Amino acid sequence: MTTDRPTSATVAVSGASGLIGTALTTALRTAGYSVRRLIRGDAGPGDIGWNPAAGAIDADGLDGIDAIVNLSGAGIGDHRWTDGYKHTLVASRVESTDLLARTIARLERPPRVFLSASAVGFYGNRGDEELDESAPPGDGFLADLCRRWEDATAPAADAGVATTLLRTGVVLTTRGGALAKQLPLFKLGLGAKFGSGRQYLAWISLDDHIAACLHLLAAELPGPVNLTAPLPVRNAEFTSALADAVHRWHLPIGIPMALPSLVLGAERATHLLGYSQRAIPVALQRSGFAFSHPVLPTALAHVLGGDAEASAGG
Numbered sequence: 143m144t145t146d147r148p149t150s151a152t153v154a155v156s157g158a159s160g161l162i163g164t165a166l167t168t169a170l171r172t173a174g175y176s177v178r179r180l181i182r183g184d185a186g187p188g189d190i191g192w193n194p195a196a197g198a199i200d201a202d203g204l205d206g207i208d209a210i211v212n213l214s215g216a217g218i219g220d221h222r223w224t225d226g227y228k229h230t231l232v233a234s235r236v237e238s239t240d241l242l243a244r245t246i247a248r249l250e251r252p253p254r255v256f257l258s259a260s261a262v263g264f265y266g267n268r269g270d271e272e273l274d275e276s277a278p279p280g281d282g283f284l285a286d287l288c289r290r291w292e293d294a295t296a297p298a299a300d301a302g303v304a305t306t307l308l309r310t311g312v313v314l315t316t317r318g319g320a321l322a323k324q325l326p327l328f329k330l331g332l333g334a335k336f337g338s339g340r341q342y343l344a345w346i347s348l349d350d351h352i353a354a355c356l357h358l359l360a361a362e363l364p365g366p367v368n369l370t371a372p373l374p375v376r377n378a379e380f381t382s383a384l385a386d387a388v389h390r391w392h393l394p395i396g397i398p399m400a401l402p403s404l405v406l407g408a409e410r411a412t413h414l415l416g417y418s419q420r421a422i423p424v425a426l427q428r429s430g431f432a433f434s435h436p437v438l439p440t441a442l443a444h445v446l447g448g449d450a451e452a453s454a455g456g
Contacts, residue, residue: 151174151175151176151208151209151359152175152176152177152178152206152207152208152209153170153175153176153177153178153207153208153209153210153211153359154177154178154179154180154190154203154204154207154209154210154211154253155167155170155177155178155179155180155210155211155213156179156180156192156210156211156212156213156214156238156242157212157213157214157215157259158177158179158180158181158213159179160213161313161315161317161318161319161348162213162313162348162351162352163213165348165352166211166213166352166355167179169352169353169355169356170356173356178190178203178207180192180199180214182194190203190204191203192241194214194234194237194238194241195233195237197237197241199241199242199245201245201248201249204245204246204249204253205249205250205251206251207253208253208254208255209253209254209255209256209257209359210242210246210253210255210256210257211257211258211355211359212238212239212242212256212257212258212259213259214234214235214238214239214259215231215234215235215238215259215291216230216231216234216235218231218261218263218284218414219319219320219323219410219414222406222407222410223283223407223409223410228283231287232287232290235259235287235290235291235294236287236290236291236294239258239291239294239295240294240297242256242258242298243256243258243294243295243296243297243298243299243305244297246297246298246301246303247297247298247300247301247303252298252301252302252303253303254303254304254362255303255304255305255306255358255359255362256295256298256299256303256304256305256306257306257308257355257358257359258291258292258295258305258306258307258308259291259308259310260288260291260292260307260308260309260310260366261284261288261309261310261311262309262310262311262344262368262370262419262421263284263285263287263288263413263417263419264279264280264284264285264288264289264292264309264366265277265279265280265285265419265421266279266280266281266282266284266285266417266419267280267281267282267416267417267418267419268280268418268419268420269418269420270342270418270420271420272420272422273368273419273420273421273422274368274421274422274424274425275309275365275366275367275368275424275425282413282417283409283413284413284417288309292307292366295307299364304362304363304364305364305365306358306363306364306365306366306367307365307366307367308355308358308367308369309366309367309368309369309370309421310346310351310369310370311343311344311345311346311368311369311370311371311374311419311421312343312344312345312346313345313346313347313348313351314345314346314347314348314441314442314445315347315348315445316445316446317348320414321384321445324384325384325388328384328385328388328390328392329388329390330390331385331390331391331392332392332393333381333384333385333390333392333393334381334392334393334395334396334397335377335378335381335392335396335397336377336396336397336399336402336415336416337377337396337397337398337399337415337416338378338396339376339377339378339381339396340376340377340378340418341376341377341415341416341417341418342374342375342376342377342418342419342420343374343375343376343377343380343419344368344370344371344374344419344420344421345370345371345374345375345380345438345441346369346370346371347371347434347435347441347444347445348445349434349435349444350371350433350434350435350441351369353431353434354367354369354426354431355369357426357429357430357431358426358429361429361430361431363425363429365425366425367423367425367426367429368421368422368423368424368425368426369423369426370421370422370423371423371433371435371436371437371438371441372422372423372427372433372436373436373437373438374419374420374421374422375438377415378396379438380438383438383439383442384442386439387439387442387443387446388446399411399412399415399416402415
């Protein structure tokens with residue numbers, strides 16, 4: 143296992159314009175990496191063109207790249223899960239990952255490392271069960287999607303490239319995602335747990351997520367890695383901690399799952415708000431990674447304070 147980043151290492155990133163991709167590309171450049179984005183349509187100087195839906199990619203642009211980070215995929219929480227959008231969710235992940243993995247396998251000079259996104263949705267609804275990376279897949283749409291997503295990386299792994307599957311939990315940032323959607327209600331004192339509130343939430347701060355990706359580029363840790371903080375919390379605990387972080391009360395009763403089902407659609411609401419995933423980052427911690435924000439209250443304080451400062455400064 144190597145722990146030193148090569149001098150002037152180059153990393154290609156798909157999904158570089160997304161929430162995590164934008165933060166990652168900034169962090170990579172700050173750390174001294176050269177970054178090349180995989181871009182659909184007209185690629186600018188230094189970019190690499192590709193079109194996963196058409197099976198097209200500039201393979202020559204990837205040859206000799208030190209590492210590839212694959213973050214492509216339509217937003218899970220962005221739309222109702224109609225049959226058409228569920229197809230988009232699958233295709234945007236599986237097709238892009240399959241194209242990258244098959245291209246990597248054919249390169250004369252393949253990358254050392256291939257980090258490919260996945261999610262803790264892989265585990266399905268597992269109640270109080272502690273879930274390390276050896277836990278089997280669960281049931282349901284997201285579990286099946288994540289399994290197919292991960293399986294699509296096989297050509298790269300079979301070619302000997304250190305292929306890491308990033309099973310990401312809820313990423314805490316005010317710049318987007320679940321937390322940004324919840325904050326307005328919590329700031330009005332209208333935050334509340336969902337259902338019983340006993341379902342576990344696997345979470346991680348955006349800064350720790352990005353730091354973990356940089357760590358994994360050097361660590362070359364093949365296989366699944368839970369990108370989650372070491373202390374997942376129940377939904378009721380998250381509700382209380384977020385209310386405290388914004389100095390507001392939260393509602394003393396739980397929101398019946400029927401209500402978010404009306405707004406989000408039953409399947410989407412059940413998967414995103416009702417499922418319990420007590421994922422723990424065993425592989426990441428064994429590899430030597432140290433979390434900056436392992437505990438939820440301090441993570442929220444950092445996220446809310448840090449993002450506010452970033453907004454004021456920008």
